[in-house]
Amino acid sequence: MALFIVQLLTGLANAMFLFLVASGLSLIFGVTRIVNFAHGSFYMLAAYLASSLAAALPLGPASFYAAVVLAPLGVALLGGLIEVCLLRRIYRAPELYQVLLTFAVVLVIGDAVKFFWGTENRTGPSPPGLSGSVPILGQLFPTYDLAILLLGPLLALGLWWVLHRTRWGILIRAATSDREMVGALGVNQAWLFTGVFVLGTWLAGLAGALQMPRVALTTVMDSTVIVETFVVVVIGGMGSAFGALLGAVLIGVLQAFGILWLPREFQLAIIFILMAAVLILRPWGLLGRPETESGTAGEALRREVGGRLRPPRWVWAGILLALMVLPSLLPTFYVWVLVEILAFALFAGSLQLLVGTGGMLSFGHAAYFGLGAYGAALLMKQAALPMPVAFLLAPLVAAAAALFFGAFCVRLSGVYFAMLTLAFAQIAFAVVHQWYDFTGGDNGILGVWPAASLAAPVRYYYLALLAAVCGLSALWRVTGSPFGYTLRAARDHPRRCQAVGVNVRSHRLLAFGVAGFFAGLGGAVFAFAKGSVFPDYLSMPMSVQSLVMVLLGGIHALAGAPVGAAVYKLLDIVITKYTGYWQAVLGGILVFLVVAFPHGLVGFVQARWARMRASLG
């Protein structure tokens, strides 16, 4: 019983941190409709900043508390700067580009932390006066956690007061349901957005600063916390600060008891299973509101760039010829780079079918890439199939998983769809990561080499090229087929489609399966090129990478995905050569691209082309 109570209290203390981060994310999303991936980065930055401030300030024991107050303020200021300088420029761009921009901020802050504080784990200072433990029913409980348990409800109350008793809070709540109307009533949205962003990042920063004496500070704090925060926000309801409280308490307590009672295999997956369950049964969260049709991802995707660039056949033939000849001219290293680009071109191309043609924003597409890779490896290693058979069957593994998960996902739309794809991807990741007997857990599977007849780099390259050419042309055929047109119609106006007798869900499900298949093909190409598979292939950073590639190329440009994949991979290689901080440089380039080319590279060329043709008459 005593253990139970102490574990419950620990869970609740953890929940207070989750609540702070999640309420900030939720407020920002509610008003600006931006899914802010950088939110966890502000949390991490504040934790590091606070630990340095606590050591540097000459205030004796008070330094700790001064740092806890100052660090979140500094981070909030930075958040405000980022909103004013970057986000404000792209509120009218498709939501996806906003996601890309916040992801760029993640990269830059991540490297900044590595640069200033190093990559080794750090322990924060202990809180003066609160560093001991108090006995509760004979069990020791940290005094600091007890203080957090008192502080948390106070902060929640303060937040409630701001949201319900101040004019500013009322405006925030009004903008959460209809920001355009708030503007028409004379409120300057720009400053409201900035204000909310500052408040939200301050909350994340406060959580980070308060967390400093409790956990080791690591450079992966940002991604850990952002994933958990997504879960909390989805469970509680996007845009609802009190949903965030409820979600945080559920997750905090569940995790605390999960560690005690659940087998290892489930500990990672449990919160995502809960998230998936909530999304399936009550997609808008426990305290959220159903999303109205306007303001979903589909809405933003509707704006297409005018003018289609249709290069004549000889251009394609030329590109293909170049790709055929290139490997014999290049050093082996670059042949493998090309193979990777081809694998990612398939991965990104399949995502583009979902996102661009189908209007379905997926945050978990890496699941199918990774399952293709694992499918290939397991079919070869566990089922002892010959490599070519494993290679051909692997995409079917991914497609089967996509059809199964997709059946639940296609019932939702917009951000909720994105969140459910993320949940399923995280479940798949957790299973692969923890099931040591079958998948090798985080040790991965080694020795996944192509058959002897295909092992030479150039030979394997031709196999990859064949797969990519077949895969991409199939995807393009699908996009240009009646099925593809129906998908686009369903993206632009789902209700009208239903009214003329289109089964929108079954079309979307089929698209999801097709996308899963070709992502899986990409995964298989990748697995044999690398000779090994790891759980990372299914992870969220991988999903985000594929989104970045699609967005780089332009979501509505057919050639966008391969171009995006190539540019991304080459940037990665070139930048890594010159600096250890390639993520920061990449982030900077992404920021530039999003602000300068809000329709992607190919989209930009298409628009130029259309304008040039128009001016020539």
Add this chain to the structure above:
Amino acid sequence: MLDVIDLDAYYGLSHILFGVCLRAARGEVVALLGRNGAGKSTTLKAIMGLVPPAAGRVIFRGEDITGKPPHVICRKGIGFVPEDRRIFPDLTVWENLEVGRSVEGNGERRWTAERAFELFPALKELARRRSDSLSGGEQQMLAIARTLMGNPDLLLLDEPSEGLAPLVVRTMAEHILRLKQAGITILLSEQNLHFATRVSDRAYILEKGRIQYEGGMAELSANAEVRRRYLMV
């Protein structure tokens, strides 16, 4: 007070308004009539800056406000009450009014929650209620009251009688006439000719994005030919 000159507007790629010209003098109630899809709402939204005008100009009190953001246009003294009312459902009635309240209050502050409740006494008892529990008529009153809190000199009302019970429509007409007496210029879009006749001084008829008729309300009532041709009544 308001001059709209050769206004063109698009929704995405579809051309909605073609050279719309209209004006409203100080203290007038002007009706914008026409069938569904004629472009009435788009005209009001384009004046308000909610739909960016592609060509033409909007002049308000001698100042060109074309293409300015909605909050700037609102602060210049134009209030907009949308067709679907767009009440903030999570907020109470009083909080809805608070969102509309002008903090700048150019000159003397004229509208307060109290004064709005004087005009719409039914709202007073509902002040602390969540506004999604209101009836259609109450929501329409709240939407108007909320816009009044910004102290507009010109009120754009998009189909104020739509979806209201006949008795409520009659009170709505009285409310509009009272706002006119208070010195507010009103431009309203309407499909209900009877209602428009009761409250308006002049009327424009819009069809397929073009102004087809312009004249006094009394003349329009007398002109059966025009009414039959454009309004099918």
